[in-house]
Amino acid sequence: MVPSLSASFRASSSVPLPLSARCCKYAGQSVRAVPIRILWVGKKRSRGVQLLFDEYIEKLKRYCNVEDVQIRSNPKNARDWRAQVDDEDNAMANLIRSDDWVVVLDERGQDIRSEQMAELLGDAGNTGASRLSFCIGGPYGHGQKLQERANISIKLSSMVLNHQIALLVLVEQLYSLKPSNVRCFETLFAASLENLGPSGALP
Numbered sequence: 710m711v712p713s714l715s716a717s718f719r720a721s722s723s724v725p726l727p728l729s730a731r732c733c734k735y736a737g738q739s740v741r742a743v744p745i746r747i748l749w750v751g752k753k754r755s756r757g758v759q760l761l762f763d764e765y766i767e768k769l770k771r772y773c774n775v776e777d778v779q780i781r782s783n784p785k786n787a788r789d790w791r792a793q794v795d796d797e798d799n800a801m802a803n804l805i806r807s808d809d810w811v812v813v814l815d816e817r818g819q820d821i822r823s824e825q826m827a828e829l830l831g832d833a834g835n836t837g838a839s840r841l842s843f844c845i846g847g848p849y850g851h852g853q854k855l856q857e858r859a860n861i862s863i864k865l866s867s868m869v870l871n872h873q874i875a876l877l878v879l880v881e882q883l884y885s886l887k888p889s890n891v892r893c894f895e896t897l898f899a900a901s902l903e904n905l906g907p908s909g910a911l912p
């Protein structure tokens with residue numbers, strides 16, 4: 710089992726930080742880019758979503774290995790939604806190894822900034838995890854097994870997103886952070902940080 714996250718990582722806040730505080734702890738350091746898997750519960754993706762997803766994955770693959778794992782929604786055609794959640798939960802949990810670093814995406818999860826997402830990528834590489842598995846649930850969300858197994862649960866927004874949109878937001882963030890290159894976080898984000906006011910808020 711991989712260890713849990715550092716205390717500093719847990720101290721997430723939605724209050725904008727001053728520019729000086731907006732940095733990633735791996736700035737200037739090399740980090741090991743662990744292979745990324747995206748576990749996604751759903752049926753067929755819309756053509757537009759698949760096109761955009763493929764575009765990001767192609768670019769992301771220059772920086773790390775990425776695997777797209779689709780889990781069929783309601784695999785046993787359960788009539789009751791709780792049974793559906795359990796079936797999807799079991800299917801996803803069966804694909805997780807003990808040395809995976811598991812990131813569950815959930816609108817009730819921790820509110821993290823991009824800097825912390827970069828740190829998450831670096832932490833996973835430094836804790837001996839062999840893979841980084843991002844898990845996106847089905848129409849009724851994640852079941853108990855996944856929630857208990859998660860190394861961290863993060864939100865992408867305070868609003869509930871359609872799972873296809875959550876998938877796109879995730880791959881866009883991963884590509885922006887370029888996992889093998891998180892040490893360059895400040896450079897990557899320099900342009901967007903320059904657009905922020907001194908308090909870190911948009912002018």
Ligand SMILES: C[S@@+](CC[C@H](N)C(=O)[O-])C[C@H]1O[C@@H](n2cnc3c(N)ncnc32)[C@H](O)[C@@H]1O
Binds near residue numbers: 816851870875
């Ligand atoms: C339609 S949502 C499921 C919502 C469901 N009501 C629940 O209780 O989780 C499908 C999946 O998309 C992902 N998702 C949706 N909104 C999200 C958000 N704001 N942040 C992170 N993940 C989100 C989650 O993985 C979720 O399980």
